[in-house]
Amino acid sequence: MIELRGVSKTVLSGSRPLTILQPTDLTVASGQFLSIVGPSGSGKSTLLGLIAGLDTPSSGEIVIDGVDITDLDEDGLARLRGAKIGFVFQFFHLIPALTAFENVLVPLEIAGEARAGEKAAVLLRDVGLTDRGHHYPSQLSGGEQQRIAIARALANDPPILLADEPTGNLDSANGRHVVDLLLDVNRSRGTTVVMVTHDAELTARCDAVLTMRDGRTTAAAVGQP
Amino acid sequence: MMGCGMQTVPPPNGRPPRAFIFLLCLTLVSGCVPAATGEDQPAALEPAREPARAAVADDGLLRIVAFGDSLTAGLGLPAEDAYPARLQERLESAGYRARVVNAGVSGETTAGGLRRMAWALEGEVHILILALGGNDGLRGLPVDQMQDNLARMIAVARDSGAQVLLAGMEAPPNLGADYTDRFRGTFEQLAAEYEVAYLPFLLEGVAGIAELNQADGIHPNAEGAERVAAHVWSALEPMLGAAQGPLAAAARPGGS
Amino acid sequence: MRFIARMAYRELRSSWRRLAFFFICVAVGVAAIVALRSLTQNVRVALATEARTLLAGDVSLRTDRPWPDAVLPALDRRLEEGGPAARTETVDIVTMARLEKSGSTRTKVVELRGVQTGFPFYGRFVLASGRSYSFDLLRDDGALVAPELLTQLGLRVGDRLLIGEVAFEIRDVIVTEPGRSLGAFSFGPRVLVDHAAVERAGLLTFASRATRQILLRVDEAAMQPLVEQLREDLQDTFVRVGSYRRTGNRIERNLERTESYLSLIGFVIVVLGGIGVWSVTRVFVQQRLRSVAILKCLGATTGRVLAVYVAQVALLALSGSALGVGLAMAILAATPASLVEQTASAVGLAAVSTELTGSAIVQGLAVGALVSLLFALVPLLEVRRAKPLLLLRQAAARPASRVDWLTVAVTAAAAVGLVLVAAWQAASLEVGLYVVAGFTGVTMVLSLIGRGLLRAIAPLQGSSWFALRHAVLNLSRPGNQTRVILLAVGLGSFFIIGVQATQANLLGNFALELSDDTPDMFLIDIQEDQADGVRAMLEASTGESAELIPVLRVRVTALDGRNVSFDSPREARRAGLGREYTVTYRARLAENEEVVAGRFWDESPAATPEVSIEEDLRDERGIDLGDVVTFDVLGREISARVTSVRKVQWDDTRSGGFMFLFRPGSFGGAPHSYVAFLQGPGEQEVRARLQRDAAERYPNVSVIDGLAVISTGRRVLGYVTLAISVVGAVALFSGALILIGSVAMTKFQRVHDAAVFRVLGGDTRMLATMLALEYGVLGVLAGAVGSAGALVLTWALARHVLDITWFPSPLTNVLGVVVTAAAVAVTGVVASVDVLRRKPLTTLRAE
Known part of the structure; x- marks a missing residue:
């Protein structure tokens, strides 16, 4: 489902090049739940951003669901994300101007989904927030916002779900609830999930764990598919 | 134009308004010899019994003063095209050693002319060509007043020893026959009364002919001025021919 | 599509x-444009009415000679081609009127006008009796006369007046007459008679000085082509072809200036609104x-x-424009309609409607939407x-600022669009180009200044005064507002100050030309011995001291000079x-003169002749x-040394002007006459008596x-002045509103910083001082640049478009800078009051 070959990322820090991701090979099979752990600045989020096509690699190539995204332009990447990738952020990143329901609706509408409204309602129900649909993000708690974000990420039923420290801004109860949701998605829909996290407890529930340090992958523990 | 007519040039970036041109024709400059022109000078009005003979100046030049208004000044023409300059040339080519002074002032009426007569006559003047009245006519000024002014001017000139050639004027017909008739009669009457040389109409054969006038229809163009000079010459020459003594000597230099 | 529409709606x-300000900018701009357009249209109609009344027709053919043979057939031919037209003929002559009583020699020069039945096509006569004018009053040797004629000749209505060979019966007295532009100055009272009677009176013979005129009434659309054709047909004749639009007099010229100015204002307000739109869109996109x-x-x-965002902007622009139209209706309803009505009725036309026209509404909507989009597009590209x-x-590094060709292209397209809108709105490409050039120039200067400012104030970052240090830091931090505020405020003040200064210039010129003390009576040919008498007579009549000006006519015959010599x-x-x-x-020196070189003489008479020349x-x-x-x-030569050079303000009609001015005594005893310019007595009766006395005592x-x-002229300029002032006030008000809003919008980017300072213990006073310093510096700079630009703009407009004498108005410029700086500083602080008051955490969380 996800394949990285020799992918690296170098940025300019001041006038000196700084490699934040050393050349990395990685393959994530369809239906796998992979978590990436490591300290701050180890390159976790960079790796995730590259997979999502939010960032372009300095070298190497990335294949998503059989599509080489390395050479796609900005709009091509956007379409690919719309169809194949859902993304959950640490800071939720709901559109503040829209209600919860509408936030879920947006990706469906972008994709031109005919029955967007019905689908969004189902998704809201799935994350248990049907009665909060007409609230704006600022009126929701962090946990609720993140559940809405997950519903939004799942709207177009993507084969891949990427999550960047989804529990990092939540208390432990809410965090657990969110991880439960993600696991449930992985199990029931067969969605491939890649999650960046600090939480060691969470990694235990994953199929595989990738540990990073200083821009390198140091260990990959692969569990049951 | 609604401003005053005193602007001697139009504003640098404007163009001369029409009324400005009109005022140019009429704007007055005239002389004044306060002591000599008071109301109490009847003596000057008396016709002289004997016409004065022109005398010759020390330099032997025959001095002629062309006294008049814009028609004499040559409004709209370069100075050398105005009729006095043309006349000067005629005199010279006829062999006379003469100097014609252009004492024309645009816009001048007989009232103004009377007051500057003394200034123009200062020094030795042998012949005075008096061609005023046109502006009096254009402005419809009272005819009797014009007559009075002209009479005094003739008297002053003769007192100074100059011969006078009176050029007549016509008032425009739009003022009505009553006025124009009286206007015309004035010059005839004066010429007869003072027995001066007389040219019935200065612009004879020029006035009213478009080709000989400038666009304003009043002032002769160069060709028109030449005609005026010829016309004046026809009356001036006999005066020279009739001259005796020193004048004749001056007139025919080299004694040939 | 559905996505776009829905997203736009939800956003x-x-x-x-937050976008309300966008909305207001558009609404104010459009309201101003629409109201202005209606006002301008109305003023134009009124001015056209006035101009037509001055001519009494649309087109005039005029000659001082008999009609050349070619004229009438050519005219017939052109009129046949040109569609419906009415024509009538007039003849004007200066002639002599006298009393019928036998033996009376009392005469009076009058301006006689002969008219036919059709006269006048525009305007109307007002007669003393109150009855309305009809040609019947002139039939069978009837005459209408100006009141002063009755006074001067001691006549009454019903008496007879001899002109030429005809005795005319005076049937009524003219109070106001149309078609007066002919022969601007009056050399005598008006007498109006039947055209045919002028000939019968024997006044139109060979060499008569008469001005013959054919007046036409034609369709507006057909007028210009007809005039041009006739001009071509008659170019070799002495016939002058004119239209009410081009009578060549000064009133006409001033009307043109006014129209140019109004167009300019319309465009400037559009641009000001655009700046507001730009500023708000920018913040919004951020x-x-x-x-x-x-x-x-x-x-x-x-x-x-x-x-999605263009749709939002478009929607806002359209609805803002609609609100603007509504506002315009309200403004117009509140505007004294009498402004235009008065004029119209004074010249005998029905009042001009002050209602909005459909075309004005459509145009307002279109211009509002178009300009909003043009100005919003560049920031939207972000x-x-x-x-x-x-x-x-969080700090996603922006890609290195490469030249973004799309932005450049869109900017260029917007500029072209702006010029097109300008050409459409201002109806003058020239005005549009000057303004757009000024716009570009000021923008560039402001950009440079912005950059220079940051460099210049860098040392202040080490200041020990906290507020100052942080104000400086704020100005130069990444993503700062320096450039934006400089641009918005600089451009805004440029236009506002420019408009105010141009207005001052224009009105100043009008005032010079037609101030209350403009002379309206001229005496010429006053002889030296008459001067004292005339002066006394004038003073007795007007109650004011009268100045007589000596005049001589001279020619230059020789020059012994540094640059030029001839003899x-x-x-x-x-x-x-x-x-x-x-x-x-x-x-x-006269009031309208100043010495620009050399020294002007003192009161003592000249020892040797001295002359002062005009700088030309x-x-x-x-x-x-x-x-x-x-x-x-x-006839005598006088040599005078040039001892000074003067500049004469020619438009100031109060003092006249002379190219050569001599020191008293330079002429020796050269005789000369005097002229006098004065304000004659206001009362018609006294005025007529003065004229009669003058004619009797000094013929x-x-x-x-x-x-x-x-x-x-004074009446026309009176309401033109009012219109300009009203319009200028609208521009000032709407411009200030938009500018203040633009500045206020930048607070949204200050909110975060302010909150952080609060958290770190900054008190309100310190924050306010910091903001005031920061905005104040920007205000001073922007105001100064705008003011300097306005100076140049005003000069260029005065010189090249309005054709008026330019004079700087330092007060407007200095005041402009001060007010701009103060307004920006106050706005900056006041706009952030809520931020200063709010609990910092609320602000931070909302972020």
């Missing part, structure tokens, strides 16, 4: 409060970058996201740069000095200080009356 639903990134992350392409990566890394009249002509000059002498003689003819000019004065003195022309 607007929540952000309309605030929406995260949402844009999210949308992109969710699969929306850049094009679709852009479409949307393209919003990368979804922003969501992962014959022929060479003088070649040097451009060949004509007769009217000159004067006096010991003091120096600049154009090469005469210089110290040169000796020889003049032919009445050679001609009194020329300019009152009719001047009062017409």
Whole structure:
């Protein structure tokens, strides 16, 4: 489902090049739940951003669901994300101007989904927030916002779900609830999930764990598919 | 134009308004010899019994003063095209050693002319060509007043020893026959009364002919001025021919 | 499509409060444009009415000679081609009127006009009896006369007046008459008679001085082509073809200036509104970058996201424009309609409607939407740069600022669009180009200044005064507002100060031309021995001291100069000095003169002749200080040394002007006459009596009356002045509103910083001082640049478009800078009051 070959990322820090991701090979099979752990600045989020096509690699190539995204332009990447990738952020990143329901609706509408409204309602129900649909993000708690974000990420039923420290801004109860949701998605829909996290407890529930340090992958523990 | 007519040039970036041109024709400059022109000078009005003979100046030049208004000044023409300059040339080519002074002032009426007569006559003047009245006519000024002014001017000139050639004027017909008739009669009457040389109409054969006038229809163009000079010459020459003594000597230099 | 529409709707639903300012900018701009357009249209109609009344027709053919043979057939032919037209003929002559009583020699020069049945096509006569004018009053040797004629000749209505061979019966007295532009100045009272009677009176013979005129009434659309064709047909004749639009008089010229000015204002307000739109769109887009990134992350392409925001802007622009039209209706309803009505009724036309026309509404909507989009487009392009990566890394490094060709292209397209809108709105490409050039110039200067400012104030970052240090830091921090505020405020003050200064210039010129003390009576040919008597007579009549100006006519015959020398009249002509000059002498400078070189003499008479020249003689003819000019004065030569150079304000009609001015005593005893310019008695009766007395006591003195022309001009300029002031106030008000709003909008980017300072212990006073310093510096700079630009703009407009004398108005400029700086500083602080008051955490959380 996800394949990285020799992918690296170098940025300019001041006038000196700084490699934040050393050349990395990685393959994530369809239906796998992979978590990436490591300290701050180890390159976790960079790796995730590259997979999502939010960032372009300095070298190497990335294949998503059989599509080489390395050479796609900005709009091509956007379409690919719309169809194949859902993304959950640490800071939720709901559109503040829209209600919860509408936030879920947006990706469906972008994709031109005919029955967007019905689908969004189902998704809201799935994350248990049907009665909060007409609230704006600022009126929701962090946990609720993140559940809405997950519903939004799942709207177009993507084969891949990427999550960047989804529990990092939540208390432990809410965090657990969110991880439960993600696991449930992985199990029931067969969605491939890649999650960046600090939480060691969470990694235990994953199929595989990738540990990073200083821009390198140091260990990959692969569990049951 | 609604401003005053005193602007001697139009504003640098404007163009001369029409009324400005009109005022140019009429704007007055005239002389004044306060002591000599008071109301109490009847003596000057008396016709002289004997016409004065022109005398010759020390330099032997025959001095002629062309006294008049814009028609004499040559409004709209370069100075050398105005009729006095043309006349000067005629005199010279006829062999006379003469100097014609252009004492024309645009816009001048007989009232103004009377007051500057003394200034123009200062020094030795042998012949005075008096061609005023046109502006009096254009402005419809009272005819009797014009007559009075002209009479005094003739008297002053003769007192100074100059011969006078009176050029007549016509008032425009739009003022009505009553006025124009009286206007015309004035010059005839004066010429007869003072027995001066007389040219019935200065612009004879020029006035009213478009080709000989400038666009304003009043002032002769160069060709028109030449005609005026010829016309004046026809009356001036006999005066020279009739001259005796020193004048004749001056007139025919080299004694040939 | 559905996505775009829905997103646009949802965004607007929540952000309309912040976009309200956008809305207001558009509404104010459009309201101003629409109201202005209606006003301008009305003023134009009124002015056209006035101009038509001055001519009494649309087109006039005029000649001082009999009609050439070619004219009438050519006219018939053209009129046949040109569609429906009415024509009538007039003849004007100056003639002599006298009493019928036998033996009376009392005469009076009058301006006789013969008219036919059709006269006048425009305007109407007002008669003393109150009855309305009809041609029947002139039939069978009837005459209508100006009131002063009755006074001067001691006549009454019903008496007979002899003109030429005809005895006319005076049937009524003319109070107001149309078609007065002919022969502007009055050389005598008006007498109106039947055209045919003029001929019968024997006044139209060979060499008569008569002005013949054919007046036409034609369709507006057909007029210009007809005029041009006739001009071509008659170019070799002495016939002048004119239209009410081009009568060539000064009133006409001033009306043109006014129209140019009004067009300019319309355009400036559009641009001001555009600046507001630009500023608010910019802030709006900054605030929406995260949402844009999210949308992109969710699969929306850049094009679709852009479409979402363009749709919002378009919607706002349209509804703002609609509100603007509504506002305009309210403004117009509140405007004193009498402004235009009064004028219209004064000249005998129905009142002009002050209602909005359909075309004005459509135009307002179109211009509002178009300009909003043009100004919003460039900031909206920022949307393209919003990368979804922003969501992962807070300080997503922007790509190095390469030249963004699309932005450049869109900017260029917007500029072209702006010029087109300008050409459409201002109806003058020239005005549009000057303003757009000024716009570009000021923008560039402001950009440079912005950059220079940051460099210049860098040392202040080490200041120990906290507020100052942080104000400086704020100005130069990444993503600062320096450039934006400089641009918005600089451009805004540029236009506002420019408009105010131009207005001051225009009104100043009008005031000079038609101030209350503009002379309306002229006496010429006053002889020296009559001067005291005339002066006494004038003073007795007007109650004010009268100044008589000596005049002489001279020619230049020789010049012994530094640059140019010659010694014959022929060479003088070649040097451009060949004509007769009217000159004067006096010991003091007139009000409209100033010495620009050399020293003006004192009161003592000249020992040797001295002359002061107008600066044109120096600049154009090469005469210089110290040169000796020889003049032919009445046949004698006088040589005078040039001791000073003067500049004459020619438009100031109160004092006239002379190219050569002599020191008293320079002429020796050269005789000369005097002229007098004065304000004649206001009362018609007294005025007529003065004219009669003058004619009786000093028959050679001609009194020329300019009152009719001047009062017409004064009336026109009166309401033009009012219109300009009203319009200028609208521009000032709407411009200030937009500018203050633009500045206030920048607070949204200060909110975060302010909150952080609060957290760190900054008190309100310190924060306010910091903001005041920061905004104040920007205000001073922007105001100064705008003010300087306005100076140049005003000069260029005065010189090249309005054709008026330019004078700087330092007060407007200095005041402009001060007010701008103060307004920006106050706005900056006041706009942030809520931030200062709010609990810092609330602000931070909302972020």
